[in-house]
Amino acid sequence: MPELPEVETIARGVDLLLRGDQIVHVRCSDKPEPFKTPPGEMAAALPGRVIGSVHRVGKHIVFTLVAGPDSAASHDVRRRETGEGQVEWVVHLGMTGRLLVTAPEAPVPVHTHCILSLASGRELRFVDPRRFGRLSLLHGAGTAPLFVSPGQEPLLARPEEFRLLFHRHRTSIKAALLNQKLLAGVGNIYADESLFRAGVRPRRAACRLSRKELERLRQSLQQVLRRAIRMGGSSVSDYVDATGERGLFQIEHMVYGRTGKPCRVCGAPIRRIVVAGRGTHYCPHCQR
């Protein structure tokens, strides 16, 4: 399940592979999901545009698409400089979404919902069996961060900002970490892993954590996310990055998916409970 480190890995990979390539043709499936923007609108707006850059906002992959070299807008200096006429194609992978860069003759997997044919001869395919993912098109430059994820970037949050996110919320710290309006990009795995490293039980009320605990949590979260990005993310189930490589961070999981196994620090069996409707793993001895 792609969270911040996986999405970052994928966005970097796709940026490296596709920056500067031009969209020639778009084909979409006829299912209502995963389209937030009607597929017809997308298929009409994308062709001719050039992939300017690909980056991550929260758990979203944002393609900045600029006018193609032969379009009228590209010759208009004012429109080019203001970003007017620029669009952002936003991909959310949900649980099982994948972006694949392939040759057109490669077999098309089942549950392929969108295929972008590129001027280089390659295809960018969006595949998502469970259809929890979302594809949308935003008009104007730099609109994605606000539209898509109002929450703070966990890697940029400073101590005071981080503390202020939680001090008014009476819900569990686990639910608060998963709330994308507070922090953008944290999902189930890294919530559990950061709470373990901070020594905080997932059911604790967010507003009852001390300054010291919140600062420990902030640092644990940032460490865990940075380390996971360096390792290419966690591969559980079928996650792979744009080039088909699997991440390696799952070998460093301390609690996630380790129910009943001995804690790597103290040896106590890892417990699994349900918090905020999510499977939640913690060490009853190390976390208070």
Place this chain on the structure above:
DNA sequence: ACAGGCTCCTGCAGGC
């Protein structure tokens, strides 16, 4: 306003 629960969807694991 906030919190918690339900829903969507498919693949896979486990039980009988």
Place this chain on the structure above:
DNA sequence: TGCCTGCAGGAGCCTG
């Protein structure tokens, strides 16, 4: 061996 049930979860929506 095969079928069937239940579980996995991000986020939008509904309710209290």
